[in-house]
Amino acid sequence: MASFVYAFVALVLGLVVGSFANVLIYRIPRRISILRPGSFCPDCKAPLTANEKIPVLSYLTLGGKCAHCGKRISPRYPIIELVNALGWLGVFAVEGFTFPGVVGCILFTGLLVAAATDLTEGVIPNKLCLGLGIFGLAASFYPFGLEPLESLLGALVGGGLLLIFALLGRLVFKREAMGGGDLKLLAASGAFLGWKLVLVAAFIAVVAGALYGAVYKLVTKKETLPFGPFLAAGVMAAYLAGDAILAWYLFL
Ligand SMILES: [Zn+2]
Incomplete structure (x- = not known):
């Protein structure tokens, strides 16, 4: 009841x-x-x-x-x-x-806003990423879940990873593979996830985005596709089930 x-x-x-x-x-x-x-x-x-x-x-x-x-x-x-x-x-x-439940709800809404602005306007606002990142870091000071240092490391790894992807994309494909907004969104999400789970989030987002992108290109013949919604989905999956996904993956 x-x-x-x-x-x-x-x-x-x-x-x-x-x-x-x-x-x-x-x-x-x-x-x-x-x-x-x-x-x-x-x-x-x-x-x-x-x-x-x-x-x-x-x-x-x-x-x-x-x-x-x-x-x-x-x-x-x-x-x-x-x-x-x-x-x-x-x-x-x-x-x-629980505390992680309330934090997860706020993270969900932040990601939903980011995915929707990326779809409708083609941008992920800086202010949104900044606000989310600060909230994630602040939440890590509550003594259940991530430590503040893990939170900070998560933001650095999340942002750094997409920066490497973006630079590689520019080198290899000679075009913008990923926007600055995506990078900032994953950095902000990393503050909620820590460095291990932010890698899980990025992996899910890239695989889902690549699969969907391939089908999308076949059907519509169009190139570009906002990456924000895939990032949002990957981050949420990692937040809710990241440890289980990681354990399963390492077991394989
Ligand atoms: Zn009216």
Whole structure:
């Protein structure tokens, strides 16, 4: 029963914070303050009433249209809210309502924002990476989980590894294989993972990105593909199951 209540709380909080994630995704790349003004329609700029700000439900009751100008609201908004809620539920299922669980939820939302801005705007904002990295390092001072030194080393290894990839890509393929945003995102994630698990995260991201990229190229004949979503997936997998993945891999 108790775990049912916890799951419900994780879902509801996940929806509310997912709504805030939408604010971050829209505002950080546009350099708009995340505190003021309050939420507004991106088309007509009309401020939203409390009834129009309920995660997912408002989108459904409004029929996916702005109540002020009637323009279509992107389905991205309820999708981000749902994905964040399900992510938080997933983190809760693995970690429980513990300190690493709460940190994992915040990491999940940060990665979701990074993946979404990379998909929609083609950038991973510096401020987001900086904020995440500082939070990850600060969390390591809590006496369960990573030590601060491991956290710092994770950031250095994560950033350094992608820097090497980026330089190799430029040398071998004569093009930008990886953006600076990817590098900063993996450095920030390394602060949550430590040096071992950040390697696991990078490995998962590169393999998943390469497989998907090969299929994507076959189907669409297009070259570029944002790497941020794969990094986000790799980091989350490493955070939740990295030790098990590492043990399995070393056993092979
Ligand atoms: Zn509007």
